[in-house]
Amino acid sequence: MKKAQDYSSILEETGIRPTSTRLLIYEAIAGTKDTFSLGSLEAQLQSIDKSVIFRTLTLFHEHRLIHSVDDGSGSLKYCLCHNHGHCTNEEEHCHFYCECCGKTYCLDQDLIPHVDIPEGFIARKVNYIVKGTCAECAKHISPTRCPNKGKPSR
Numbered sequence: 001m002k003k004a005q006d007y008s009s010i011l012e013e014t015g016i017r018p019t020s021t022r023l024l025i026y027e028a029i030a031g032t033k034d035t036f037s038l039g040s041l042e043a044q045l046q047s048i049d050k051s052v053i054f055r056t057l058t059l060f061h062e063h064r065l066i067h068s069v070d071d072g073s074g075s076l077k078y079c080l081c082h083n084h085g086h087c088t089n090e091e092e093h094c095h096f097y098c099e100c101c102g103k104t105y106c107l108d109q110d111l112i113p114h115v116d117i118p119e120g121f122i123a124r125k126v127n128y129i130v131k132g133t134c135a136e137c138a139k140h141i142s143p144t145r146c147p148n149k150g151k152p153s154r
């Protein structure tokens, strides 16, 4: 795990002034494995105003420090960019959405496959989601009878 001063240089490199609140939020994100939602981050950082968390998340996203993932669950999720903002669209990784527990995993090793788009089209964002049952859920259940089903997704 990196130290706070390393985080501030990461923010500075992308042109974000590293205030203590921003560093606290970035640290929480960096310590999160796989993806998180705005709601789960708010729950984790109860001392920070929700609107501040939202604005900071938007700022980080604009500077590509985090990736956004639309996993079809209805709530947008985010994950840390391990290239610290230097990912192009093509370098974004794939995700795995567990239909059982609602968790979205980062498949860091798997980059989104290249898609040829027709001439004149401008791609803005690519999401690549594999859906199914995660290893944790698969251990306990047959996919149709998931004990976790109905729990709020994170």
Ligand SMILES: [Zn+2]
Pocket: 067, 080, 081, 082, 083, 084, 085, 086, 087, 091, 092
């Ligand atoms: Zn990235």
Ligand SMILES: [Zn+2]
Pocket: 098, 099, 100, 101, 102, 103, 133, 134, 135, 136, 137, 138
């Ligand atoms: Zn699962």
Ligand SMILES: [Zn+2]
Pocket: 034, 035, 067, 078, 079, 080, 093, 094, 095, 105, 106, 107
């Ligand atoms: Zn991810």
